[in-house]
Amino acid sequence: MSHYSGPLLTRPIAEALLAARDAGVGEWTGSLDLGRSNGNALLEADAWQWRSQRYPYPHPLKDRTIYHWDGDEFAPVSRYAGSLIKLVPTEWGAPTFEIDGIKMLPTSKESPFEDARRKVALIEPRGKVVLDTCGGLGYFAACCLEAGVARIHSFEKNADVLWLRTLNPWSPDPDEAGTDEIDPDAPTSGGRLQLTHADVSLAITQIADASVDALLHDPPRFGIAGELYSQAFYDQLARVLRRGGRLFHYTGSPNKLTSGRDVPREVEKRLEKAGFRAQLALDGVLAIRR
Numbered sequence: 649m650s651h652y653s654g655p656l657l658t659r660p661i662a663e664a665l666l667a668a669r670d671a672g673v674g675e676w677t678g679s680l681d682l683g684r685s686n687g688n689a690l691l692e693a694d695a696w697q698w699r700s701q702r703y704p705y706p707h708p709l710k711d712r713t714i715y716h717w718d719g720d721e722f723a724p725v726s727r728y729a730g731s732l733i734k735l736v737p738t739e740w741g742a743p744t745f746e747i748d749g750i751k752m753l754p755t756s757k758e759s760p761f762e763d764a765r766r767k768v769a770l771i772e773p774r775g776k777v778v779l780d781t782c783g784g785l786g787y788f789a790a791c792c793l794e795a796g797v798a799r800i801h802s803f804e805k806n807a808d809v810l811w812l813r814t815l816n817p818w819s820p821d822p823d824e825a826g827t828d829e830i831d832p833d834a835p836t837s838g839g840r841l842q843l844t845h846a847d848v849s850l851a852i853t854q855i856a857d858a859s860v861d862a863l864l865h866d867p868p869r870f871g872i873a874g875e876l877y878s879q880a881f882y883d884q885l886a887r888v889l890r891r892g893g894r895l896f897h898y899t900g901s902p903n904k905l906t907s908g909r910d911v912p913r914e915v916e917k918r919l920e921k922a923g924f925r926a927q928l929a930l931d932g933v934l935a936i937r938r
Contacts, residue, residue, distance in 0.1 A: 651814050651821045654717045655680040655698050656725075658737045659709040665689065665696060666705060681817040682714070683741025712736055714743060716815050725815050733808045735816060742818040745785060745809070752784065752868070754900075754931070761818060765791045768864065770934050771894040773797040776861035779888065781848045782876070784809060786819040788864045789841055793820055799840050801860075803848035810845055849875045855888045863888075863895040870911055877915060882922040889937045895924065898932040 661678065668676040669691045676689045680698055690697040695704055706722040709715055714735045715722040726734030735743050736751070740759030745752050753760040764787035771778070774796040780788050783802035792800045804810055813819040822841040844851065863885055867876035875881060885895060897919070899912045915933050919926040924935035 650823070651817075651819075652716060653699075654701070655703065656682055656815070656817070657706060657709060657715040657722055658713070659711055662706050662709050662715075662722075665691070669693070669696070669705070679741075682737065682743060684817045714815075725812065727808045727811065729808060731808075733806070733812065735812050742787070743785075743816060745812055753787070760785075761787050761790070764788050765794075767896050767898065767930060767932070768792055768795060770896045770929060771862040771864060773800075773862055777801075777859070778862045778864065779855070779860040781852075781863070781865045781885075782867050783813075783843060784866060785816055786813055786843075788866060789843075790818065790820040792864075793837055793840060797840060799842070801842045801844065803844050803846050803851055805845075805847045807845060810843075849881055852881070852884045852888065857887055858890040860888050861890055861893050863893065865895060866898040869900065870909075877911070877918070879918050879921065882918050882924075886923040886937060891937050893937045895919070895935040895937070896929070896932060897935065900931055 657680070661680065664678060665676055674691055676691055677686060679686050680689065687698065695702045697703075703717060706715065709722070710724070714725045714737050716725050724734065726732060731748050733745065733747050735745050737743050738755045738760065740755065740761070742759050742761040744755050744760050754763050768788055768791040773792045775798050778792055778797050778800040780792070780800055780802035783789060783804035786802065789800050789802050820837050820841055822837050822843045824837050865876070865885065867873050870877050889895065897915055899915055901912075912928055912933060916926045916928060919933060919935045923938050925938055926933050926935035
């Protein structure tokens with residue numbers, strides 16, 4: 649699916665457009681792509697223009713919601729297919745997403761993009777072939793591209809998450825080549841990113857032995873995707889990773905008192921059994937293939 653290039657609105661942005669119009673200002677300057685860039689919108693009485701396209705002023709918008717132009721109106725970037733999945737704005741620009749109200753990326757202390765950058769740095773991706781098991785919004789992939797990865801193969805099981813990626817300007821476009829038109833300094837995929845719609849717990853069996861240099865594993869929480877925390881899956885990760893290769897496994901910090909489990913320590917022990925030297929790092933586990 650091609651990436652969306654129209655405006656993205658949140659309630660504060662829509663209110664700023666309307667306030668500028670009501671003040672008689674003919675032009676508004678700000679970001680209409682979640683902080684990726686700033687631009688100018690020309691304001692008329694009943695419509696506004698951005699990148700040579702005219703749009704109506706939106707009806708009142710909800711908080712914690714991002715809206716895109718669907719050709720008829722500004723519609724929420726959300727879908728319901730058994731679960732409600734939506735793109736959610738943050739104070740940092742780069743959005744997070746939620747599934748049935750559960751936030752899928754940390755955003756309380758820093759941008760989810762900056763959080764991804766710190767984790768990606770642990771595997772030292774420059775010049776490497778990287779496997780990204782659970783692609784999500786693609787922030788791990790984007791940071792790998794930024795850091796000079798040779799090639800990254802990302803898997804994502806949820807078709808609705810892939811749809812969110814096409815509407816999120818912070819998500820890398822695997823079909824993109826050359827210079828980013830919005831931000832010339834931004835890393836582009838240039839054919840280095842392969843994104844596959846598949847369940848990595850099944851697809852990994854088709855990946856050749858010792859064919860990747862580094863791994864990023866950011867699974868949903870244990871209660872949703874227990875198979876991605878299993879010894880059998882960790883054995884597969886060890887099989888496809890070359891000796892000396894690095895793995896960062898996000899676990900989060902689940903409450904041991906309420907869950908009765910110490911998930912990071914369980915992960916550390918299973919990775920050791922699979923053939924890694926493992927230690928707790930950031931909000932997960934850093935491991936090196938023995």
